[in-house]
Amino acid sequence: MSTFEQESLDYHKARNQFDSNGKIGTLITKPCDTVKELAMAYSPGVAYPCLEIEKDIDAAYDYTNKGNLVAVISDGTAVLGLGDIGHLAGKPVMEGKCVLFKAFAHVDAVDIELNVHDTESIIATVAAIADTFGGINLEDIAAPQCFEIETRLKEICNVPVFHDDQHGTAVITTAGLINALEMSGKKAEELKVVVIGAGASGIACANMYKALGVKNITMLDSKGVIHTGRTDLNEQKKAYAIDTTDRTPADAAKNADMILGLSGPDQISTDMVASMAANPIIFACANPTPEIMPALAKSVRDDLIIGTGRSDFANQVNNVLGFPFIFRGALDVRATKITENMKMAASKALAALAKESVPDYVAKAHKRDDMAFGPEYIIPSPFDKRLLVWVSSAVAQAAVEDGVAGVKDFNLEAYKAKLQAMADNAK
Structure with a gap:
């Protein structure tokens, strides 16, 4: 066993008796330290938001975590390069996806591993639970089954459904292609x-x-x-x-x-x-x-011009450049779906950001001093905190333009300022 392999296994296990195994947990966002706070968190006070949601289902966005919650759902049939390893064997990957949602875009996510593999069962299960979440990220479901599953769920569900294995690489490589075209003068x-x-x-x-x-x-x-x-x-x-x-x-x-x-x-x-x-x-x-x-x-x-999926080479095609910020923008305008225009908006935002001056902290993270728009830098770095503002705002604006946003009176500049504050307050 290699040193890195052992370190990874140790990383995923509890470090002490008070720690938890795995990579994610629950963050309580409201105080529950007094009798009154307990009464509001649960009985009897919790009844009041329940009644508001009963009157208007959209009030769930106001009184619950729905608007900042994504389900990462897989059946384990196409996990990374490991193949059909089973739903629970894929759980570390799905937990990892949840970590990336939170770390890069401040989106809460929970992993759900399905012990069913036929198309109808997967569709029925996801459709039945979709309203709990602000969005559904399908992950590591084998082709060609994944095409029908996503297509039909997009028709059924009232929240965005996005199979990142299909669209994530597409969004990132399209951004790279846009910039390569500019450099070469080709159409x-x-x-x-x-x-x-x-x-x-x-x-x-x-x-x-x-x-x-x-x-x-x-x-x-x-x-x-x-x-x-x-x-x-x-x-x-x-x-x-x-x-x-x-x-x-x-x-x-x-x-x-x-x-x-x-x-x-x-x-x-x-x-x-x-x-x-x-x-x-x-x-x-x-x-x-x-x-x-x-x-x-x-x-x-x-x-x-060459890019790979690896972080130790220039022009990394990394899906983390896309999905956290695409969902951030979609969630914040209460989008009902992720459209083709929203995906293209993400690609164009990524392409445009690559032309901006690279912050020192990004160059330091890569241990490079040659990071400037050109053949060795056509795609932004995942460590660039500006991704949150550039990509999420572009996606949100596209959702509004496509008529799939639930918010009223969307103010793009105010939203950018909110995202900037979120990025500035990130650890």
Whole structure:
């Protein structure tokens, strides 16, 4: 067992007899130190907010924690790179997601692991409990089941439902693509994009690139290029079947402007990199070993922009840049759903923030002195506290514009000031 592995196991266990195992707990937000406070916290005083909510269900946002509470829900069928390990084996990951919600966006979250795997049971269970929360974050549910689950829950539930495995990487890589286009002078509609990996994340990324204007997308799964001659495609893959003679990753990579890897180690060769168009971009997102290591890719191209899912390389594609702030904005305007416009607003905010001067504390966290907008910095750092203001406000504004916000008289500047105060008061 490695030192890091043992340290991680120790981290998750109680440090003393008064501590708790795991990573999350309950924070009481109101005093309960006197008889009167006890009477208000529970019986008889608690009856009064109950009666207000009975008269107007939206009053739950005023008298309960609903407006700042997200459920992180998984069935454990596609946990990180570990696969179908079971619902309880996935619980440390879901607890970790709750930690990120709280640490980065001050959103309370609880993890719920479902010991059911069929589509109808998952949908029925989540729909039955959804009103308790301000939002639902679906996590690590295998494709293609996850597509139908999210789609139907979005139709049923009165709160935002967001499968981060689908949309998180899409939001972040779209931000990187926006900035790469600016640097290269290319236009989205002129690009050739190759997506290696046709799971939930790959499909969602391709969908967002299309929304950005990309028209030429070649997608590959474990059997090769997804083309119109194949008869083994699900509905999601069929949408990306193209009429082409390309069959292999090497075929697809020729003259590609971008390769997105959501597959596994060593899926992108140096020959593929060499065959790409001028000023190419690669997002090699497999973890812990990307499809190609940055140093190897750069050894054959000096005009390359490359990002990975790892924190020890530049341009990390990290979902924590997205989901905490997307939910923060959605919760604060009492959104009923997360729209395509809200996701694109998050991407554009991330892209814009990357062009701002990097604070000293961010550079210090990365131990870098070269953090400025350019090929080695096209995506903001997760440690940039401005993310809370930039991304959450953009998402909230988009929700208002799309007509899915429940708040009245939304004031964008006042909301930004509130977020700034929240960021300033963060530990």
